[in-house]
Amino acid sequence: MMMEPATELSPGAQNVRFCFVKTVKNLTASQDCLRTIKPSEDYHKLPTFMQEKTNQCRDHKKKYELYCSFHACPCCVQCVTDKHKKCQDLKPLSEIVKQVKSSASVQLFEKDLKDVKENLDAAIKYLKTRISTIDMQKTEAVEKIRYLRKSINDNLNKLEQKILNDLESKHSKLKLNIATLVQQMEQRASQINQLQSQFTRMTEYATELQMYIGLRQIEKTTSQTAEYIEDLDSKDHFSEKNLEVNISSALQSIVRGVKSFGDIYINTTFSTFEIKPGRKDQAQNLISKVPGIDEIKPSLLTRLTTPEDMKILDIYACLMLPDGKFLILNYVYGQLLLFSNDGIFIRIVVTFTKGPFDACFVRSNTVAVTLGPANQTALVDIEKNIIIQTIKLSHDCYGVSSDCETLVICSGGRQSTRVNLNDMSNTILAGMEKVGCISLFQGNIYGTIYSENKICCYNSSGEPLWTFQHQDIDRPVGITLDMNGFVYIASEENNSVVVVSSDGKTCKTILSEADGIKRPYGIDINKETGTMIVSSLIIEDKFYGTAFVYRI
Numbered sequence: 001m002m003m004e005p006a007t008e009l010s011p012g013a014q015n016v017r018f019c020f021v022k023t024v025k026n027l028t029a030s031q032d033c034l035r036t037i038k039p040s041e042d043y044h045k046l047p048t049f050m051q052e053k054t055n056q057c058r059d060h061k062k063k064y065e066l067y068c069s070f071h072a073c074p075c076c077v078q079c080v081t082d083k084h085k086k087c088q089d090l091k092p093l094s095e096i097v098k099q100v101k102s103s104a105s106v107q108l109f110e111k112d113l114k115d116v117k118e119n120l121d122a123a124i125k126y127l128k129t130r131i132s133t134i135d136m137q138k139t140e141a142v143e144k145i146r147y148l149r150k151s152i153n154d155n156l157n158k159l160e161q162k163i164l165n166d167l168e169s170k171h172s173k174l175k176l177n178i179a180t181l182v183q184q185m186e187q188r189a190s191q192i193n194q195l196q197s198q199f200t201r202m203t204e205y206a207t208e209l210q211m212y213i214g215l216r217q218i219e220k221t222t223s224q225t226a227e228y229i230e231d232l233d234s235k236d237h238f239s240e241k242n243l244e245v246n247i248s249s250a251l252q253s254i255v256r257g258v259k260s261f262g263d264i265y266i267n268t269t270f271s272t273f274e275i276k277p278g279r280k281d282q283a284q285n286l287i288s289k290v291p292g293i294d295e296i297k298p299s300l301l302t303r304l305t306t307p308e309d310m311k312i313l314d315i316y317a318c319l320m321l322p323d324g325k326f327l328i329l330n331y332v333y334g335q336l337l338l339f340s341n342d343g344i345f346i347r348i349v350v351t352f353t354k355g356p357f358d359a360c361f362v363r364s365n366t367v368a369v370t371l372g373p374a375n376q377t378a379l380v381d382i383e384k385n386i387i388i389q390t391i392k393l394s395h396d397c398y399g400v401s402s403d404c405e406t407l408v409i410c411s412g413g414r415q416s417t418r419v420n421l422n423d424m425s426n427t428i429l430a431g432m433e434k435v436g437c438i439s440l441f442q443g444n445i446y447g448t449i450y451s452e453n454k455i456c457c458y459n460s461s462g463e464p465l466w467t468f469q470h471q472d473i474d475r476p477v478g479i480t481l482d483m484n485g486f487v488y489i490a491s492e493e494n495n496s497v498v499v500v501s502s503d504g505k506t507c508k509t510i511l512s513e514a515d516g517i518k519r520p521y522g523i524d525i526n527k528e529t530g531t532m533i534v535s536s537l538i539i540e541d542k543f544y545g546t547a548f549v550y551r552i
Helices: 011-036 077-083 093-097 104-149 154-205 208-234
Strands: 066-068 073-075 090-092 240-247 262-269 299-303 315-320 326-330 335-339 345-351 358-363 366-370 376-381 386-392 400-402 406-410 416-420 426-429 438-441 444-449 454-458 464-468 476-481 487-491 496-500 507-511 523-526 531-539 543-551
Touching: 066 077, 066 093, 073 077, 090 093, 093 208, 104 154, 104 208, 104 240, 154 208, 154 240, 154 262, 315 358, 315 523, 315 531, 315 543, 326 358, 326 543, 345 376, 366 400, 400 438, 406 438, 438 476, 444 476, 454 476, 454 487, 476 531, 487 523, 487 531
Parallel strands: 358 400, 476 523
Antiparallel strands: 066 073, 066 090, 240 262, 299 543, 315 326, 326 335, 335 345, 358 366, 366 376, 376 386, 400 406, 406 416, 416 426, 438 444, 444 454, 454 464, 476 487, 487 496, 496 507, 523 531, 531 543
16 A cells, blocks of 8 residues: 655644644643642641741842751851851752651651650540549548547537648649649640641641751650650659548547647659650751760860950950850959950950959840849940940849840859849749859759859759769859750869760860860850850960860
8 A cells, every 4th residue: 555645734834733732742741730739728737837947048038058967957058158157067958858758757756746645645644533533532531531520529620620721732732733734734735736737738748848847846846745754754743642631549539638630641652654655766867966075175266365455354254246256254344345256355345333243145235244242233235335224133143144035143142033134023043042153055044053063953943953063173163055955164273174964964074274274264155156265364474364265
């Protein structure tokens, strides 16, 4: 069979055919694109902390391209120039977030959420049953008391009322403690419920970066909640405290000289409640490894250069400002001195008429300076070189630290006070009377007790969490923490800087007299840049004070 030769199309027909083919391809591509587009309402169902994270740097309006492992954050090219010049561990962001949704971490964190939620639900159910039990125990105790009361005369009314009041007091206190604990745990359970309900949407609709950041947030939340439950368990919050009544045997014989109707006491036994153990090995591919204490090795960057006419420089505090500049507090002349990023003296900020003892950065351009026996703390604007406010307390003001919202001020022998910077109200922190220098970190208060060679950690209310002593710590003064929670102490008497682990169990001397450290007093760390400043005396042609700056 013979084929007819193909008819050659005219130029006009060829153009029509070309346009038709192109249109078909465009329609096909559009359909494929539409299949991958997620509805905007689904995207808005993601947790707020994910929605707020985009692929573009807010500061420079450029796309994130790199990831800094040291600061655990994405950065654009401009960020590297501005904030990460000295950061060595920079990696392409695409490698960090690659296949994060399909990684094993997703299943691990989903399981963490499930386990923590189950523990919270079980603990809440258990504690609610305990409330019912002690309610029944109270009822039984009241019945015993009232039954016996009917058999004695009215002269025992006073004793009866006394024991009923005692019962009511102990029951109310016990019930309130458990109910408060239940309320706290229900709040945490609600947070876990929300994350758990949103988890599937996160895996479906979040960007890779959002998912990465989200998993870190989930890990932090579940880890904190798991630690919270374990901490409750370790501190016997789940121990069974039972209300019992012990009726006086003498009362049964109705002896007129009886002084008590009985005793109400809380009988504590071992808890029958067991929590499911959490996963100890968190996803290492998502979290930068926290260095061990043995890996902390400071390297000297610079030394402050002081003017020749400053004959005496006795440094009680030295600060690292967010912009990289330094502040030192010269006790002898009551001066707050500003130095450049390179350690060159710039100017005297303020001269105090009353002797200053300690200083801390607060926020914006404001620092707080304590004025010792004057019972005052001054807030100083370091840009305008003026004191903008004076806080007066009922005790001496020596050590001071801030979390931007509050100030904690210690007297070094009487008491400590937390000051709300928004309304200037203050709260006494009982239990911190001996603390001299302090530092705040992640809600806890860290302090030194100079006379007892102790390093102490307290919660936000001033209740002790741990205390540490070691032969390498002699007359501790200045104290600060790095981004990983390691505690750095200026050990004045033995001319050294010592690091204590975040759990307060081990320590290591990282700087000594062999490194040029002599009578250190002030110390501070910039957690963003990983740099540390330490005051020291220098004995050369003359005897004077300075400060060294290190990379840690």
